[in-house]
């Protein structure tokens with residue numbers, strides 16, 4: 541199986557968690573894409589859900605599939621969100637998210653959700669969060685250099701993310717920049733999430749601590765479900 545087939549397998553399995561009548565949060569990224577695809581297919585078969593997307597990209601895909609969309613004005617609580625991740629820590633299910641640039645809306649949607657199910661292929665599972673992946677931190681554009689300097693006090697090496705077409709900084713759906721922050725070693729992720737969050741100029745970080753209830757993982761051996769142990 542190639543990597544897309546693994547992502548599709550995890551995504552389709554996760555959609556089995558969706559029940560008729562739910563308010564559903566739709567994640568962002570190449571794995572969440574397959575979730576939206578499968579939700580769209582089930583909607584055409586009569587599944588009744590109303591969805592809140594985590595990005596303009598996901599909203600456009602959902603509209604194209606005639607998936608009904610709503611907003612927090614009508615539905616401030618979400619029953620279930622299914623989203624991807626860049627790293628999942630074995631056991632704790634702590635996450636790094638945001639390489640796709642949607643971390644702010646993803647965290648708002650996750651925080652409003654009764655349940656957060658993550659879909660990944662096995663390459664995303666790590667023993668220790670942050671050893672391989674930088675933590676994306678969304679910051680306001682004004683004074684981003686000062687915000688970056690402040691983040692170095694917590695051990696970060698921040699790099700301003702560039703747009704894929706080059707030459708200009710990447711700008712999020714909410715009009716902010718992203719600093720990809722490498723850390724030499726993360727010993728207390730919950731504390732680090734708070735420290736980053738309290739830094740002036742920071743909007744939100746891609747650390748998702750204690751939020752995921754289950755992770756659906758696809759590997760060559762099949763699709764498995766990991767639950768949080770604490």
Ligand code: 5RP
Pocket residue numbers: 567568569570571572623624625626636637638639640641642643646
């Ligand atoms: C976007 C995200 C994505 O969920 C994360 O980057 C995983 O994406 P992919 O499934 O394409 O690997 O957090 O902000």
